[in-house]
Amino acid sequence: MATCLVTGGAGFIGSHLTEQLLADGESVVVLDDLSTGQADNLAALKDHPRLSIRVGSITDQVALGEALAEADVVYHLAAAVGVKLVADNPVHTIETNIYPTEQILRLAAQGKKAVFLASTSEVFGKNPKESWTEEDDLLLGPTSKPRWAYGCSKAIDEFLALAYHRRFGMPVVIGRFFNVVGPRQVGHYGMVVPRFVDQALDGGPIEVYDDGQQVRCFAHVREVVRSVIGLVRLPAAHGQVFNIGSDSPVSIQQLAEAVAAKVGGNIAIRHKPYSEAYGDDFEDVRRRVPNLSKLRSTLGTAPSLPLGSILDDVLAWRREVRARRDASA
């Protein structure tokens, strides 16, 4: 069994990945600075004999080098994430998302260790196609608009990872995540599902940005982490980029209506201009749908849990967190 380094392992996706790797019998070292992640996400696992949790930054070369020395496989998820955080802090985004990735690849190449790189559908930018394949053009907006710094930083990470794979022959897998959702995702950084769920549980209104006709596809985090682990273990996937997500499109208006219906009690839905949420610089992407043919043909499966079941899971988790908070108040 391997030892896996999960950078960002106290985050939303990272904590589910850590859980699944431990359940599969692997050992896990987590390196997380708890900036957007939380120690609570790993609370149920903290005494696990095959888990070591280190609070530190991937920008600290010593901490990163020590954590990586222990691992056979690196799942690199730590990053500056969230539309709002990234739009507000473009320098931090670039520094966190590019230099440490280069260092991880360099150290992993020396030890011929496998690396999974968490990338994002944001790299496609505003490509107007109905659905995006991994070989489609990246159509980012101008550098004067900070929101594109995130997708651009992840695209550079992808170039680096593929270059290291070609040059040193090390196993590398790149996953472009499309709207991963589920328990433990928080709404502070612009994530839409937890934000809508909390607004609905507070009695409304649910705030939909713009006209609500933006289209997204939501995938359950548990299915996403199974895809990630499956790809890393499959030699045929090495050196390649994969879209990872659901391909069932839903508009943000439909999402708001689905959340309101699940919570019940006549919850209002209000529309708000993007400029009020993210400032005048903000540009959104109207439609974001992955083509999953490559994932399906390589892995034989892709995330498919319907939105209703995902929302049930998120609602159950939020109700539990809120009940605990109320009980301790």
Ligand SMILES: NC(=O)c1ccc[n+]([C@@H]2O[C@H](COP(=O)([O-])OP(=O)(O)OC[C@H]3O[C@@H](n4cnc5c(N)ncnc54)[C@H](O)[C@@H]3O)[C@@H](O)[C@H]2O)c1
């Ligand atoms: N959730 C999604 O829908 C989605 C979509 C596309 C891509 N991604 C990518 O998946 C990865 C995980 O995202 P997430 O949704 O779980 O977000 P998250 O914020 O919950 O996870 C990121 C984790 O990285 C940690 N981190 C940030 N900077 C760090 C640093 N300098 N050193 C150490 N740890 C640091 C945070 O504390 C957090 O635990 C990210 O790389 C993100 O870009 C996520």
